[in-house]
Amino acid sequence: MRIVIPGGSGQVGTLLARSFHGGGNEVVVLGRAPLPAPWRTIEWDAVHEGPWWREVDGADVVIGLAGRSVDCRYTNSNRRAILDSRVQSTRAVAAAIAGVPRPPRVWLQASTATIYAHRHDAPNDEATGRLGGDEPDAPSTWRFSIDVAKAWEAAATATPLPRTRLVLMRSAMTMSPDRGGIFDVLLRLVRFGLGGTPGDGRQFVSWIHDRDFIAAVRWLIAHDELAGPVNLAAPKPLPFAAFQRALRAAWGTRIGLPAARWMLEVGAFVLRTETELVLKSRRVVPGRLLASGFSFEQPAWPAAAADLCRRWRELRRGKRSG
Numbered sequence: 001m002r003i004v005i006p007g008g009s010g011q012v013g014t015l016l017a018r019s020f021h022g023g024g025n026e027v028v029v030l031g032r033a034p035l036p037a038p039w040r041t042i043e044w045d046a047v048h049e050g051p052w053w054r055e056v057d058g059a060d061v062v063i064g065l066a067g068r069s070v071d072c073r074y075t076n077s078n079r080r081a082i083l084d085s086r087v088q089s090t091r092a093v094a095a096a097i098a099g100v101p102r103p104p105r106v107w108l109q110a111s112t113a114t115i116y117a118h119r120h121d122a123p124n125d126e127a128t129g130r131l132g133g134d135e136p137d138a139p140s141t142w143r144f145s146i147d148v149a150k151a152w153e154a155a156a157t158a159t160p161l162p163r164t165r166l167v168l169m170r171s172a173m174t175m176s177p178d179r180g181g182i183f184d185v186l187l188r189l190v191r192f193g194l195g196g197t198p199g200d201g202r203q204f205v206s207w208i209h210d211r212d213f214i215a216a217v218r219w220l221i222a223h224d225e226l227a228g229p230v231n232l233a234a235p236k237p238l239p240f241a242a243f244q245r246a247l248r249a250a251w252g253t254r255i256g257l258p259a260a261r262w263m264l265e266v267g268a269f270v271l272r273t274e275t276e277l278v279l280k281s282r283r284v285v286p287g288r289l290l291a292s293g294f295s296f297e298q299p300a301w302p303a304a305a306a307d308l309c310r311r312w313r314e315l316r317r318g319k320r321s322g
Contacts, residue, residue: 001020001025001026001060001061001221002025002026002028002058002059002060002061003016003020003025003026003027003028003059003060003061003062003063004028004030004055004056004059004061004062004063004104005017005027005028005029005030005062005063005064005065006030006044006046006062006063006064006065006066006089006092006093007030007031007046007064007065007066007067007089007110008029008030008031008063008065009029009031009033009034009035009041010065010069011174011176011178011180011181012065012110012171012174012213013029013063013065014178015174015176015178015210015213015214016063016214016217017029017037017039018038019214021038021039026039026040027039027040028040028041028042028055028059029041029042030042030043030044030046030052030055030066031043031044032044032045032046042055044092046066046085046088046089046092047088047089047092048092049092049095049096049099052096053096053099053100056093056096056097056100056103056104057100057101057102057103058100058102059104060104060105060106061104061105061106061107061108061221062093062097062104062106062107062108063107063108063109063110063217064089064090064093064107064108064109064110064156065110066085066086066089066090066093066110067082067085067086067089067110067152068081068082068085068086070082070145074141074144079144082148083147083148083151086148086151086152086155087151087152087155090109090152090155090156091155091158091159093107093109094155094156094158094159094161095159097159097161097164098159098160098161103161103163103164104164105163105164105165106164106165106166106167106220106221106224107156107161107164107165107166107167108167108169108217108220108221109153109156109166109167109168109169110152110169110171111149111152111153111156111168111169111170111171111229112145112149112152112170112171113170113171113172113206113231113232113233113282113284114132114145114146114149114280114282115131115132115146115149115150115153115170116129116130116131116132116170116282116283116284117129117130117131117132117133117134117135118132118135118138118142118203118280118281118282119281119283120202120203120204120281120283122283123237123283123284123285124231124283124284124285125231125284125285125286125287125288126170126228126229126230126231126287126288127287129231129284131146131150132146133146133147133150142280153168153229156168165224165227166227166228167220167226167227167228167230168228168229168230169217169220169230169232170229170230170231170232170233170284171208171213171232171233172206172207172208172231172232172233172234172237172282172284173205173206173207173208174207174208174210174213175207175208175209175210175304175308176210176308177210177308177311177312177315178315183308183312184312186247187247187251187308187309187312190244190247190248190251190253190256191251191253193253193255193256194256195244195247195248195253195256196244196256197240197241197244197256198240198244199240201239201240201241201242201244202239202240202241202281203239203240203280203281203282204237204238204239204240204281204282204283205237205238205239205240205243205282205301206233206234206237206282206283206284206285207233207234207237207243207301207304208232208233208234209234209296209297209298209304209307209308211297211298212234212296212297212298213232215294215297216232216286216289216294217232219289219292219294223292225292226288226292229288230286230288230289231284231285231286231287231288231289232286232289233284233285233286234286234296234298234299234300234301234304235285235286235290235296235299236299236300236301237282237283237284237285238301242301243301244256246301246302246305247301247305247309249302249305250302250305250306250308250309251309
């Protein structure tokens with residue numbers, strides 16, 4: 001297969017590119033400043049038509065991942081960059097697919113599990129889940145994230161693509177042992193004794209193990225009956241208190257200082273990020289994946305955390321010995 005990954009130079013894109021390239025597929029990553037890689041990398045501006053359209057023509061699969069990181073303070077300029085980078089790049093990919101003679105048979109477009117409402121009472125699947133934005137007690141930053149997610153999906157569905165199946169991947173946090181990812185950040189807190197309960201700990205965490213994420217993407221490519229929104233999340237989300245407790249156990253420590261909400265606000269200000277990343281309850285389940293027959297290698301967080309901690313240690317030992 002020829003697989004084109006717009007915005008694929010980040011952690012998730014690298015996971016996919018590494019897996020598909022290792023399996024003998026032709027992988028092309030589109031990036032604003034392409035870096036050397038074992039696969040082909042092509043420059044694009046994520047807005048305008050250009051030579052990169054030739055990569056889309058005749059491709060089997062396009063996996064759209066472009067978008068500015070949300071790990072920042074939601075200032076006006078950052079909000080505009082977060083929104084524009086997603087909407088404009090998605091429109092550009094849609095225009096390319098609509099405009100080439102041989103469009104891909106499937107377009108997997110990134111979305112986010114953040115699109116669902118902050119809730120504790122019931123899980124959100126694709127059929128019965130409640131989209132967010134109307135919660136009376138939600139901070140404006142949370143509503144902004146939901147507005148971005150809705151605009152992101154709307155940009156993907158605005159252009160008719162009769163020859164290309166579109167899947168909107170509403171992904172939870174992808175946990176991998178690679179440096180700089182969300183798991184690396186959470187584990188760093190645990191390693192320094194700071195991995196206690198954030199806030200009241202009742203907020204749910206939705207996550208997906210990196211190998212299950214890759215397997216789910218492969219499943220979506222292979223299963224023509226799956227189109228539209230699909231949740232990419234492990235089937236067992238859990239409250240943050242239990243999540244952190246399992247991560248501490250997997251690492252082998254019992255110490256984890258809790259953080260009250262006000263402490264998180266101060267810490268987020270210092271680190272130039274937002275508390276939404278840990279305080280919003282994301283209780284998302286993969287209804288359509290499970291109904292289609294997909295089987296998770298790591299459905300529960302305690303075993304997944306143990307695997308990730310083991311691989312994290314192996315990866316760092318390997319680099320030191322190298």
